[in-house]
Amino acid sequence: MKRFLTHPIGIEQGDVPLFADFENDGPMWTGSGPREARKRVKFSEPFRGVPAVQVSISLWDVDTATAVRAEVLTDRISTEGFEIVFRTWLDTRFARLRVAWTAIGEIAHEDDWDIP
Template sequence: MRRFASNQIGIESGQRVLFDHFSYPTEMWTGSGARQVAQSVTFSEPFLEVPDVTIAITMLDQHGETNLRIDVRAEDVTVTGCTLIAEVWQDTRIARLRLAWRAIGPVADPDEFWDV
């Protein structure tokens, strides 16, 4: 369990279409073997410590005649952002993918930073 020393917990979330490879065919739709797509996310303000980031698939359009093999994750998580990764392998063919992400971590108390 992760415990936060701060009383101020920030939660930021969003959704990203990682790719739409059906309209403009690329490797995720036409390829085979290991393939990966990455997209950067920048948080609206920095966390005090590296936040916990969770990922969920909110839309997936795959080829109906191939097996679904997909790994989605957040990498390179820092106080200012992360990278969303989607990786497929073998004969998997995906046309479209949208991910939701949520970052939770300690943030600064805005009342601590006031001018006199």
Template sequence: MKLISSNTIGIQSGTFTMFSDFYKVGEMWVGTGPRERHKRVTFKEKFINPPSVTLNISLWDVHNETNFRMKLQAIDITESGFTASFETWDDTRIARMHITWQAIGEAIDPVEIWDV
């Protein structure tokens, strides 16, 4: 369990295209074996500590003649951002993928910032 000791909790969210390999005949669409992609996301505002990050698939366009194999996780989470990591393997064919994310953590309260 992640405990938050601040009374100011920040929530940030967004969406992005992880890849789009169908039109350019990329490795996720025509490749086989282990394949992976990583995408760095930078928060609009920093958190006090690394937040809790959740990733969700909002679009997954896959070939109907292969099994759907994948691993999606947030890695390298810091106060200023995270890396979305996607892995697939064997004969899975993916044309494109969109990801939505949400980060929840201790936020900096602008009222509490003193300029001395």
């Protein structure tokens, strides 16, 4: 469980296009085997500490001729941002993908003291 002090809590959300590989015959559309796409997201302002970040697929355009195999997760979460990671494998073909995200954590307040 992530506990917050009495500081203000900030929530930031976004919706990020990760790829559109059908447009340029990219690896998610034409490839096979293990494939990965990453995208760095930068917060509009830094959190005080590392926030909790959740991601979910908000749009997928996938070939249904084979099984749909996929995972979406976060990596390298910091006070400044994080990376969205999407993976698929075997013969699954993704044409395009968009990922929604939410970050929740403590934010700075004008009354905070910066004591070295």
